Amino acid sequence: MKTYTGLTAIAVAAAVLADGVVDTAEVAALRKYIFADGKVDADEFHLVTVINNAVAKSENAGHDMPGWTALYTDVVAAYVLEDESSPGEVSEAEATELVRAWSGDSTFDARESSAARTIATRATKMPEGFRAFLTGRGISA
Numbered sequence: 001m002k003t004y005t006g007l008t009a010i011a012v013a014a015a016v017l018a019d020g021v022v023d024t025a026e027v028a029a030l031r032k033y034i035f036a037d038g039k040v041d042a043d044e045f046h047l048v049t050v051i052n053n054a055v056a057k058s059e060n061a062g063h064d065m066p067g068w069t070a071l072y073t074d075v076v077a078a079y080v081l082e083d084e085s086s087p088g089e090v091s092e093a094e095a096t097e098l099v100r101a102w103s104g105d106s107t108f109d110a111r112e113s114s115a116a117r118t119i120a121t122r123a124t125k126m127p128e129g130f131r132a133f134l135t136g137r138g139i140s141a
Contacts, residue, residue, distance in 0.1 A: 002029035027067035095130035
């Protein structure tokens with residue numbers, strides 16, 4: 001089984017992206033690495049964002065990557081909705097960060113849509129600007 005224990009987020013991203021595909025073993029190792037302490041921090045959120053943006057631009061973008069969408073969704077939702085400062089809510093800062101992450105590569109892919117739908121469904125509160133951003137992408141919020 002792959003493991004990323006002791007590696008920096010940059011080293012993890014490089015290892016995962018070496019072949020342009022996030023395979024099942026990498027998904028399992030990433031899940032273990034990210035959720036090792038039971039929470040998702042900013043570095044871990046940025047890690048999956050970097051990986052997702054790179055994969056979305058790769059020649060393998062259309063290939064099925066079992067488990068990657070679920071992991072990406074779980075990480076993003078946990079980062080936003082399970083934080084200590086605004087549990088269950090999307091704060092202004094989080095909304096800004098999500099819009100930046102999801103707009104930065106000029107695409108709003110299926111994984112980002114999955115995470116957005118999960119957040120829209122579970123959030124008890126979100127800024128109106130973020131709600132409009134989601135609505136503009138066909139997501140009821």
